[in-house]
Amino acid sequence: MPALQTINVSKSYGNFKALDKVSIEVGKQSIFGLLGPNGAGKTTLLRIINMISVMDEGKVLLNGKPVKQSDIRNIGYLPEERGLYKKMKVGEQAIYLARLKGLGKQEAIKGLKEWFEKFDITSWWNKKVEELSKGMQQKIQFIATVLHQPDLLIFDEPFSGFDPINVNLLKDEILKLREKGATIIFSTHNMASVEELCDHIALIDNSKTILSGEINEVKQRFKDNVFEVSYRSLSPLSLPAGHFEQVETQQQNGVFVSKIRLLNGNKPNDLLQQL
Amino acid sequence: MNKITLILQREYLTRVKKKSFIIMTILGPILMAALIILPAFLADWSEATEKRIAVLDETGWFYDKFKDQDNIKFYHVYEGLEAEKAETLYKRGDMLLYIPLPELNLPVNAQLFSTKQPGLSVTAYVKSVMKQEVENRKLMASGIDPELIKAAKAKINLSTIKVDESGIETKSNTEVEVGLSILAGIMIYFFIFMFGVQVLKGVMEEKSSRIVEVIISSVKPFQLMMGKIIGIALVGLTQFLLWIVLTGVFVLIFQLGFAGDIDLFGQQSQMLQQAGNDGNAEQFILVMQLLNDTDFTTMILSFLFYFLGGYLLYAALFAAIGGAVDQDADTQQFMLPVSIPLIFSVALSGVIINQPDSSLAVWLSMIPFTSPIVMMMRIPFGVPLWQLWTSMALLILGFVGTTWLAGKIYRTGILMYGKKVDYAELWKWIRG
Structure with missing residues (x-):
């Protein structure tokens, strides 16, 4: 049974159809990438899963049962539009957010102390949020999202605004959370940022699911058999027609870069033999 | 919740x-x-201690008219203004009320000398006594008995009473x-x-x-x-x-x-x-x-x-x-x-x-x-x-x-x- 399933979810704002029969399936303890350009409907779908927005039609199933308000406790959502109360102190604010999720005060403080130590940011506890940089605030938001140990974690563009070192730090933490049993959904318009993490992906464009599946299988299905070959030579390659097609060739300082498509069932090895 | x-x-x-x-x-x-406090406080500022006022009255109209109050005592002096100033203000530390002879048909001008603020109640009392005396004198000069005027003064107190349906009266x-x-x-x-x-x-x-x-x-x-x-x-x-x-x-x-x-x-x-x-x-x-x-x-x-x-x-x-x-x-x-x-x-x-x-x-x-x-x-x-x-x-x-x-x-x-x-x-x- 999948951890999360949306079945034909549709949502309109006036005449604008934000989601049109979108179905996705997220396996337990998997990392799921929800991809698509800006405005495709990703955030709308995530809001419906979180019960922030109400769908017009369709079903959202959490562990096989329709999602209800009390399930919110088991979801951690890091929205794309996120912020903090600027005038509040960091620790106070993190406790507040944790308690809104249903944690007790002592429980929240204990968990937060652990996370703050892990990220080496205990000195921020009594600072006001406005004294922190944007990246620092993002860390607090990340902690607030995962602190209550939800079964389902949803990250909307989680790595925007982070430097590469911190991105890796967060990726490690997310993988650890998955090992502990969490199911994770990434939503992003930047495939490269989550590619190495995801097991499954779904692509949404123009309010519809365009494709979905296991990541290697999807790659396989959509690869176009084009290879890039760099070589040093006086003249461009000549390849037997009907077997290979030179899509594009560029030359610079005696180095040629060619994009070559394999035709008629030729394998990459066949191309290597020609070189 | x-x-x-x-x-x-x-x-x-x-x-x-x-x-x-x-x-x-x-x-x-x-x-x-x-x-709430300030008016009372201001009035009280200088009145906590007893004040003594020497009256230098050139007109002679106000002899015995100033009555001693709770914390104001009056007494009369008769020397010249400058001499009394020195004596009253600096030696005795009292106030000096100087009432010169008024010129014809002009309002009575009096001066109250003191080293400290005299306080509202002092000036108010002095003024009211003088006003009443001058008014009385004017009335008498035109042949009217001040007592008559007093008796003729009408006083109206209008209280409005609201009566509701059950006949209960409330003063309003x-x-x-x-x-x-x-x-x-x-x-x-x-x-x-x-x-x-x-x-x-x-x-x-x-x-x-x-x-x-x-x-x-x-x-x-x-x-x-x-x-x-x-x-x-x-x-x-x-x-x-x-x-x-x-x-x-x-x-x-x-x-x-x-x-x-x-x-x-x-x-x-x-x-x-x-x-x-x-x-x-x-x-x-x-x-x-x-x-x-x-x-x-x-x-x-x-x-x-x-x-x-x-x-x-x-x-x-x-x-x-x-x-x-x-x-x-x-x-x-x-x-x-x-x-x-x-x-x-x-x-x-x-x-x-x-x-x-x-x-x-x-x-x-x-x-x-x-x-x-x-x-x-x-x-x-x-x-x-x-x-x-x-x-x-x-x-x-x-x-x-x-x-x-x-x-x-x-x-x-x-x-x-x-x-x-x-x-x-x-x-x-x-x-x-």
């Missing part, structure tokens, strides 16, 4: 801890206490009621605006700092809105109660600490009597009596009800506006129609106070948008109970209604960025 408590706790505590709240809370009562006095009525109306107006705008600002802050989506992934938008509204209402109540208590405390501290055993109100009325201005003093005492007669319990309880009811009604609308707009500048177009009923009520206060039972006043005190201010203006004049209950019930219905409406606008609005919102759009959100 538990989550609303968390939210309102945060809203309440962050506001109550703010410097501006603390300053307002302390400054308000200080100002009010000062208004319009001046005092007008004062209370205006005060109550303006206070409600002020409170609704002050704290309503705090709701608006709070919602806008959450929206513009982008925290709102983080919060509503844990709680329902309606819970967030209500938590904020109720939290700020409690801030308002706290401020109101602290004002009342602190004003009392400040007055008390002053009485005990600085002024010894002076009775403030007694001091004031004594002062006015000494001013020799019979009418004023009597009026003053009358006002104090009437204030004592006024049913303050009803006033304060209904004030609290109409403040809360009116605030809840308008705060919901302000929350909806805050949720719908992105920038301060955009609030104007929505603020205006919301504020109009409030401004309208205050603008009509003259008409309402003139005829608190006119059908206009009665209707306005029923409509929830105007009733908080208008009903508070009517209450000091007495309002039939059925009208009061109806108005209160309608106000409750009113704020339940606006809260429901605001919840719908708020819910959609807070997640909407970069969109210019107009009334057609709002209507869509309400229906949707």
Whole structure:
């Protein structure tokens, strides 16, 4: 049974159809990438899963049962539009957010102390949020999202605004959370940022699911058999027609870069033999 | 429900801890206490010790006319002005009242020399004695017996008695009621605006700092809105109660600490009597009596009800506006129609106070948008109970209604960025 399933979810704002029969399936303890350009409907779908927005039609199933308000406790959502109360102190604010999720005060403080130590940011506890940089605030938001140990974690563009070192730090933490049993959904318009993490992906464009599946299988299905070959030579390659097609060739300082498509069932090895 | 408590706790505590709240809370009562204390204090400033006044009277009219008062003693001196100045002021440390011979048909000019401020009661007493004596002399000069004038003075006390259907009579006095009525109306107006705008600002802050989506992934938008509204209402109540208590405390501290055993109100009325201005003093005492007669319990309880009811009604609308707009500048177009009923009520206060039972006043005190201010203006004049209950019930219905409406606008609005919102759009959100 999948951890999360949306079945034909549709949502309109006036005449604008934000989601049109979108179905996705997220396996337990998997990392799921929800991809698509800006405005495709990703955030709308995530809001419906979180019960922030109400769908017009369709079903959202959490562990096989329709999602209800009390399930919110088991979801951690890091929205794309996120912020903090600027005038509040960091620790106070993190406790507040944790308690809104249903944690007790002592429980929240204990968990937060652990996370703050892990990220080496205990000195921020009594600072006001406005004294922190944007990246620092993002860390607090990340902690607030995962602190209550939800079964389902949803990250909307989680790595925007982070430097590469911190991105890796967060990726490690997310993988650890998955090992502990969490199911994770990434939503992003930047495939490269989550590619190495995801097991499954779904692509949404123009309010519809365009494709979905296991990541290697999807790659396989959509690869176009084009290879890039760099070589040093006086003249461009000549390849037997009907077997290979030179899509594009560029030359610079005696180095040629060619994009070559394999035709008629030729394998990459066949191309290597020609070189 | 538990989550609303968390939210309102945060809203309440962050506001109550703010410097501006603390300053307002302390400054308000200080100002009010000062208004009560200052006149008495000023009058008393130099009167704690006995004063002695030497009278140098060149006219001879005022011999024995100045009677010794509680803390003012008079005695006459007869040397020249300069000599007496030196003697009285510097040697004895007393005051010197110099009354020169008046020129023909000119007002009597007297001078009071002293090394310190003489104090209001001294000047008032001296003036009143002199005035009476000069008046008497003028009357006698034109052959009229001052006693005759005294006897001919007519004095009218008109008390208005209100009789209700069951024949119970209550003494009423319009001046005092007008004062209370205006005060109550303006206070409600002020409170609704002050704290309503705090709701608006709070919602806008959450929206513009982008925290709102983080919060509503844990709680329902309606819970967030209500938590904020109720939290700020409690801030308002706290401020109101602290004002009342602190004003009392400040007055008390002053009485005990600085002024010894002076009775403030007694001091004031004594002062006015000494001013020799019979009418004023009597009026003053009358006002104090009437204030004592006024049913303050009803006033304060209904004030609290109409403040809360009116605030809840308008705060919901302000929350909806805050949720719908992105920038301060955009609030104007929505603020205006919301504020109009409030401004309208205050603008009509003259008409309402003139005829608190006119059908206009009665209707306005029923409509929830105007009733908080208008009903508070009517209450000091007495309002039939059925009208009061109806108005209160309608106000409750009113704020339940606006809260429901605001919840719908708020819910959609807070997640909407970069969109210019107009009334057609709002209507869509309400229906949707």
